[in-house]
Amino acid sequence: MSLSLDRSSQSVLYGGAAVAAVAAAGYYVWTTYVRRPSCPVTPHVIPRHIPLIGDVARALHAADLDDNVRDFEKLQASSICFRLPGQGWVVATVCPSNAQWILRTNFENYPKGQEFHDILEDFLGDGIFSTDGEIWRLHRKRAAPMFSLTMLRDFMFGVFKEHTETLMGILGEAAEEERVVDIYSLLSRFTLECIGEIGFGSEMGCLESEASEFLSAFDRANELTELRGWNPLWRVTRWLPFVFGPERQLRKDIQALDRLSLSIVRKRREEMMRGEEKAALQHEKESEKSSETRLLSLTAEAEQAPTSLETSSSAAVSTRAHSPFFSRRLATGSDSSQGCEQMSSEGSASSVTRSEAEGEDGGVRSEGEEAEGMRGQHSSGAGGGREILRDLRESKKNSRSDGALSFPDFSEMPPVQPPHPLSLLSSGSQAATVSPPRRDFLSLFMAADPHMSDKQLRDMVLNFLIAGKDTMSQALSWALYELMQHPEDVQRAREEVRSAMREAGGELDFQATRSKLPFVTAVIHETLRLHPSVPRILKRALGDDTLPDGTFVPAGSIAVVCAHTMGRLASVWGEDAKKFRPSRWLEFEKLPPSHKFVAFQAGPRECLGRHMAMLEMTVALASLLDHFDFLPAEEEGRLGSVQVRSGLTLAMKNGMRVRVVKAEK
Known part of the structure; x- marks a missing residue:
């Protein structure tokens, strides 16, 4: 009897395993060959058709930005696809019409998705950068007035000018001492100092000193959070009783960020409360004084009436x-x-x-x-x-x-x-x-909604920090990277800056910075075309969809607008697409549409701070060009060591070491 039960149990077990295996195989066939995008698959890489392993090889191949450009050129396609282990199909497109469809026309079908939110939640909480739907809309409405013309002119411009002067002093010392400088690291500290004062209303203390706890924790947390996107098992390691490896370091860095940022939030809340009490007391004193004066006057009149x-x-x-x-x-x-x-x-x-x-x-x-x-x-x-x-x-x-x-x-x-x-x-x-x-974002958020919790305020401000720090420092670094290889553009931009300064009487004010430097602005636009700070814009398809180029996108697929690749394709920008030529922007009657030049995204999620970003980069780049020449630090005088670190943003893997020389006046 016992033997019979054992055999029966074994039969059930084997039968269940067989059913599960058949179901898994059926699901793989269904999602891989039946429910698949109707566009070319990325070129085969070794090993070719082996399940899972082949998918991993293709994913790693697609992660390389230069390989991505070559794939689109080889296939002559506007959209290509590949499978990402644990994520399903990825549809990558370089077609401006597809970009407009995904980012604007059919926006509601392409949110960032729950997976994206979960990856970023520990670091950025429920902020504007990591959320969708009504929460994102609320953040957007709260934040929109922060980037008004008044804020740009009367607050942000002064912040940029002040920290740019500090930056010029640091580079001046390096030039006098003939010191090699990692300009990428220095500009990263510069932009954090700027966005830190605008966001928190506090000096971060990282521009003149590299030993900044906040900067170190912020940069590491950013990098380690990006690694989660490549690790389908990150949730498992995160919840293990003994956290180790990247997740352990990420937890420590987030704790440090929480401690530092929440201390600023609580200090500011106390300052505002004291300020309100002081203002109320002063108002009461002034009212009583005015009333007593009026009372004496009326009493004198009453004696005569x-x-x-x-x-x-x-x-x-x-x-x-x-x-x-x-x-x-x-x-x-x-x-x-x-x-x-x-x-x-x-x-x-x-x-x-x-x-x-x-x-x-x-x-x-x-x-x-x-x-x-x-x-x-x-x-x-x-x-x-x-x-x-x-x-x-x-x-x-x-x-x-x-x-x-x-x-x-x-x-x-x-x-x-x-x-x-x-x-x-x-x-x-x-x-x-x-x-x-105060006009910093933190103080204004507090004044606008006194009921916002400390964590909500921390999330809001950290989201703006991550959006404004790396993107700006990377864009400025890539601009210098290109200018070092194009001295004729350096000369033209420098002459424009100095001419505008002479016309303005020695110093560029807000209006002159925005309107008198068209070629400097063109340099920034051309840099962002070839080196967009966000090289890939990732979305998750909620439902089945068909893109304007005819590509079928199954529900649950990841849709990617390849901003970096779009900027380098002749089919989008002409035969000289890969050439750094800022003057092309002066030839346009108006700027190309945002679904073609997607450096600031497009549609409802178009970058709120794009005008702030352009103002900051223009102020900094104009000063850099006026004061200094930058030369590669390598003995051979080339920039071969500059490499891209693949991630959410277009970072320089090993920085960019340069020699700083004072420019001739």
């Missing part, structure tokens, strides 16, 4: 009882000027959240109730008299030319909603006197 102070006070009460503004103020128990101040400091922007502000139903009290309440205040002595005179002053302040009373003029504010702190940055705003003392 036949009407008593009490009669005058009663008349004031009667007048105020007909003022709707005063009725609301009395019912809510707060001073009118304090109400405006509270709205200015606590409101959220309509342009950011587009949510209705929570109003307060103050009610309307009858004339008799108001008069009775005021008699009680008046009988309390001098304090009541000051209240009466304050209300008289407010009634006069808010009266129209025809003598009738009305609400204060809130014409600059959207109906029902209080103003966002960014609206207070305008010198013409009525509430300019209560504008926040």
